[in-house]
Amino acid sequence: MKKILILFIIIILLLVGGYFLLFQSKHSEEEIVTSSASLEEVSAQLELGKALYYTHCASCHGDNLQGQPKWKTSLDEDGHNYAPPLNGTGHTWHHSEEQLYNIIRYGLKFYNENYEGKMQGNDKLSDEDVWSILAYIKSVWPESIQKKYKTMTKH
Numbered sequence: 001m002k003k004i005l006i007l008f009i010i011i012i013l014l015l016v017g018g019y020f021l022l023f024q025s026k027h028s029e030e031e032i033v034t035s036s037a038s039l040e041e042v043s044a045q046l047e048l049g050k051a052l053y054y055t056h057c058a059s060c061h062g063d064n065l066q067g068q069p070k071w072k073t074s075l076d077e078d079g080h081n082y083a084p085p086l087n088g089t090g091h092t093w094h095h096s097e098e099q100l101y102n103i104i105r106y107g108l109k110f111y112n113e114n115y116e117g118k119m120q121g122n123d124k125l126s127d128e129d130v131w132s133i134l135a136y137i138k139s140v141w142p143e144s145i146q147k148k149y150k151t152m153t154k155h
């Protein structure tokens with residue numbers, strides 16, 4: 001009788017243990033699936049941002065986000081500023097994400113109603129488009145600047 005009881009307890013323990021193991025491994029599989037899905041989402045967003053950047057921005061800001069050569073020292077033939085680099089060597093990263101969003105979406109006239117320069121808005125871009133371009137731009141910044149940017153609470 002005692003033996004049967006012990007056997008019974010062992011079986012229960014095995015069942016509980018087995019269930020627990022199964023549940024755990026299922027759980028971690030799910031976690032892996034979710035994190036790789038979000039990685040895919042991130043790279044899809046960067047691809048979209050890159051494509052949009054080349055269509056809408058590269059003509060001024062350059063294929064490598066390097067800006068126009070004389071952006072610091074002179075004005076173009078219309079007396080406007082040249083396009084600055086967006087690759088982290090300029091001051092782009094001193095602006096908050098919200099400011100960058102507004103500049104890209106609405107142009108610099110969002111912050112200066114008398115602005116007449118070349119950085120006009122892009123009303124045709126959707127919200128998602130603008131955030132994708134921004135994600136792409138940030139992905140090009142050196143790691144040290146990306147880290148600094150993340151820790152900046154107020155830009």
Ligand code: HEC
Binds near residue numbers: 057092095
């Ligand atoms: C016709 C040329 C032109 C195009 C196209 C253009 N920009 Fe600009 N952009 C400029 C100029 C010029 C400035 C500098 C503003 C000034 O001082 O007049 C600027 C400024 C900026 C700034 C502020 C940078 C800083 O360091 O403060 C951002 C961000 C920016 N542009 C992003 C974009 C993005 C993203 C696109 C594409 C969606 C784009 N620009 C398309 C000319 C352009």
